[in-house]
Structure formats: structure tokens, C-alpha cells
Amino acid sequence: MNLKNLRVNEHRLRTSLEKMAEIGQTPKGGVHRLALSDEDREARNLFVNWLRELDLEIIIDELGNIFGRRRGEQDHFPAVLMGSHLDTQPQGGRFDGILGVLGALEVMRTLHENKIKTERPLVIVDWTNEEGSRFSPAMMGSGVWTGKLNRDWVYNRTDIKGKRVGEELVRIGYRGEKEAKSFPVYAYFELHIEQGPILDKEGIKIGVPRGIVGIVWADLFVEGQSNQVGPTPMEGRNDALCAAAEMILQVEKLPQDMGGNMVATVGEIHNLPNSRNIIPGQVRFTVDIRSWDDELLRRGKEYLQTQVQKIAERRGCAFRWEDIWMINHTPFAEELVQLVKKTAAELGYSTKEMVSGAGHDASYLSQIAPTAMIFVPSIGGRSHVEVEETKWADCAAGANVLLHCVWQTAAGRAE
Ligand code: GLV
Numbered sequence: 071m072n073l074k075n076l077r078v079n080e081h082r083l084r085t086s087l088e089k090m091a092e093i094g095q096t097p098k099g100g101v102h103r104l105a106l107s108d109e110d111r112e113a114r115n116l117f118v119n120w121l122r123e124l125d126l127e128i129i130i131d132e133l134g135n136i137f138g139r140r141r142g143e144q145d146h147f148p149a150v151l152m153g154s155h156l157d158t159q160p161q162g163g164r165f166d167g168i169l170g171v172l173g174a175l176e177v178m179r180t181l182h183e184n185k186i187k188t189e190r191p192l193v194i195v196d197w198t199n200e201e202g203s204r205f206s207p208a209m210m211g212s213g214v215w216t217g218k219l220n221r222d223w224v225y226n227r228t229d230i231k232g233k234r235v236g237e238e239l240v241r242i243g244y245r246g247e248k249e250a251k252s253f254p255v256y257a258y259f260e261l262h263i264e265q266g267p268i269l270d271k272e273g274i275k276i277g278v279p280r281g282i283v284g285i286v287w288a289d290l291f292v293e294g295q296s297n298q299v300g301p302t303p304m305e306g307r308n309d310a311l312c313a314a315a316e317m318i319l320q321v322e323k324l325p326q327d328m329g330g331n332m333v334a335t336v337g338e339i340h341n342l343p344n345s346r347n348i349i350p351g352q353v354r355f356t357v358d359i360r361s362w363d364d365e366l367l368r369r370g371k372e373y374l375q376t377q378v379q380k381i382a383e384r385r386g387c388a389f390r391w392e393d394i395w396m397i398n399h400t401p402f403a404e405e406l407v408q409l410v411k412k413t414a415a416e417l418g419y420s421t422k423e424m425v426s427g428a429g430h431d432a433s434y435l436s437q438i439a440p441t442a443m444i445f446v447p448s449i450g451g452r453s454h455v456e457v458e459e460t461k462w463a464d465c466a467a468g469a470n471v472l473l474h475c476v477w478q479t480a481a482g483r484a485e
């Protein structure tokens with residue numbers, strides 16, 4: 071067979087995506103499948119069963135990253151790696167991450183049924199805790215695997231209930247034996263939904279990201295004084311929530327103050343004791359700042375730190391800033407970016423170069439191996455929400471681009 075005619079099976083891809091979406095499904099058609107939860111375990115089990123059906127060598131490392139390895143004719147050659155993540159945001163969507171894993175699975179299935187051999191080994195991966203919602207930071211599995219995050223520090227990260235990553239990995243049965251350490255990777259490909267409005271708005275099939283923005287995560291702690299709301303006069307209060315409110319608006323204004331090319335968000339807030347008739351005494355909230363410009367990101371963070379400190383002082387509140395995570399912007403490998411673009415065009419799909427505003431495991435991967443991503447449209451640009459949606463034909467188009475990039479990079483041939 072002429073490999074140029076090879077296509078994935080859209081129906082099979084859809085069926086797998088729908089089956090996976092049953093695990094943690096929410097009433098409004100989304101998925102709630104937080105990292106290392108019971109739902110995550112169930113999703114992993116299903117994925118591992120699918121890998122078994124293809125006779126792949128299954129490797130689970132000490133961070134719970136799951137790999138399915140297909141032998142190459144030159145099996146000692148560095149592998150072509152493809153994948154993403156199966157965990158979701160709280161009340162998240164059915165496609166973010168999942169398409170990258172199940173799209174890669176569909177690529178494996180297509181190669182398998184067509185008896186295509188590749189010179190290089192092919193590996194599919196599900197990275198642990200990409201979302202960073204239950205346990206921060208994000209991209210834990212790929213971060214440790216690429217040597218950018220420390221394993222024991224990651225094991226000790228806790229969720230809101232005090233549960234640790236290391237213990238939760240054991241509890242769900244996915245703390246594997248193998249050291250979480252990179253093997254030689256010839257190229258890494260990650261298929262993903264765009265999660266923004268551009269492709270859908272412009273009617274383009276395939277987005278070709280040139281790289282991923284830099285990200286800063288921090289936790290901010292404000293301490294004021296709790297008291298009875300009635301007898302305590304308005305003058306002289308140290309209301310931690312009001313101080314936090316002012317700080318949050320400062321976060322929103324940060325991109326404007328820094329001159330653009332930046333987004334800044336407070337997404338999570340914890341108010342104590344959280345009672346209608348107690349003046350709030352303690353507040354913790356998260357800050358997420360993103361920019362393609364690392365220097366601007368750094369300056370923005372410093373500027374914000376001084377601004378929020380001033381607010382705390384003026385309001386007589388104690389204040390602490392805790393750095394959680396920082397990752398520089400990551401440009402992808404030019405030759406792979408061009409390969410994705412050319413391959414999509416050869417398959418008859420329109421393309422557009424862009425920048426990813428969302429974080430991806432591809433950030434860490436690009437620091438150790440040539441990396442590229444393939445984006446497909448998100449309807450209405452909605453993502454990290456239950457209504458996250460991508461047309462099945464677009465999912466298949468993305469998987470076809472992945473398939474063709476992969477067989478070319480891994481030097482495939484028909485029997
Ligand atoms: C990952 O989902 C991100 O926060 O962009």
C-alpha cells in the first residue's frame with residue numbers, strides 16, 4: 071500500500087473518545103476526572119487495556135506516566151513519542167488532553183491493522199497530572215520525566231484535603247517501578263484542541279503552534295482579623311477578603327500596566343472562615359500569568375508583588391507570596407513545525423501558524439527533544455468547561471496529520 075493513502079478510522083476514534091468520556095462524565099456533557107482520583111484510575115485502566123490489545127510493551131513509571139511501546143525495525147534507535155494526558159479540569163471537557171492520547175492510540179491502531187513497520191520504535195504516552203488543578207503545579211509527570219521537576223518534591227505536593235501525590239499514586243495502583251527518567255526521543259508530537267477561538271472563527275482545520283507561552287504560578291496568602299460583623303465598626307477593620315479583592319483587580323490590570331502581550335488570572339480562592347457574619351480573617355488565592363516574552367513575565371511578576379504588598383500594608387493585613395511554578399516560553403523545533411504544516415497541507419487541510427496560550431506537556435518535552443504540536447478547532451473557543459467541543463471530523467483530521475508526521479519521522483514502510 072502507498073502510505074500516502076493511509077487514514078485513521080474516524081468512527082473508531084470517536085467511539086474511543088466517547089467511551090473515555092463516560093468516566094467522570096458530568097450532567098452537562100463534560101468530564102470531571104482529576105489527577106490521581108478514582109476516575110483517573112478507571113481511565114488509566116481502560117487505556118492500558120486498549121494498549122494490551124495492540125500487544126504494546128506497557129511501561130508504568132514511578133510518577134504513573136503510562137507508556138505503550140511498539141518495536142522498531144531498528145529497535146535501539148531513539149523513539150518517536152506521541153501523547154498527552156487523560157486527567158481533566160474540575161467540570162472540564164471531553165477533549166483537552168484526551169484527544170492527544172486517543173488520537174495517538176488511533177495512529178497505533180491504524181499502523182497495526184495495515185501492518186506498517188517503522189524503523190524507529192513508536193511510543194504512546196499518557197502523562198500524569200497535566201492539569202495541575204488538584205495538585206499544583208501542572209505537567210508533573212512530564213516535568214519529572216524530563217528532569218525539570220524533582221520527584222520527591224512532587225511526591226509531597228498536597229491537594230486541598232492534604233493528600234499527597236506519592237500516596238495517591240500508590241492508592242490508585244499507578245506508582246510504577248520504573249524510574250521516571252527520559253529515554254532517547256527522536257521527536258515528540260502532541261495532538262491537542264486549540265482551546266481558543268482562532269481556528270473556529272477563521273474556519274481553519276489545523277493549527278500549527280510555533281511554541282507555548284511562559285507561565286508563572288503563585289499562591290498569595292492574606293491575613294487580616296476575623297470578628298463579629300455587627301458590633302465591629304467599619305473603621306479600623308482588617309478584612310482579608312476586601313484586601314484580596316483589591317489585589318485580584320490588580321492582577322486583572324497587570325497586562326494593561328505591563329503594556330500587553332500578557333494574560334493574568336485569579337482562578338481559585340479560599341476564604342476563611344467563610345461565614346456570612348464573620349469578617350474574613352484569612353484568604354488564599356492563586357495567580358496565573360502568561361506571556362510569550364519571558365522577560366516581560368518576570369518584570370510583571372515583580373511589579374505585581376510590589377503592588378499587592380502595598381495593598382496589604384495599607385489595609386493592615388499580613389501578606390505572603392509563594393512561588394509555585396515558572397516555565398519559560400518554549401519555541402518548538404522548526405523542522406517539525408514545518409513538517410506539521412507541510413503534512414497538513416498535503417492532506418488537503420488549511421493551516422495557520424499560531425502560539426499556544428495553554429500549557430502542555432510539550433513544553434517540558436521540547437526542552438529535551440525536537441517537539442511539535444498539532445491543533446484542531448475548539449467550537450466557540452471554549453475549553454476547560456463542560457461544553458468544550460470539537461467536531462469528530464476535525465478530531466480525525468488532527469489524528470491524520472499526527473499519523474502522517476509519525477510514519478514519516480519514524481521511517482515507516484508497508485509490508
Ligand atoms: C493547562 O491546561 C493550562 O493551564 O493551560
Ligand code: MN
Pocket residue numbers: 155166167200262429430
Ligand atoms: Mn491539555
Ligand code: MN
Pocket residue numbers: 159166201454
Ligand atoms: Mn487543560
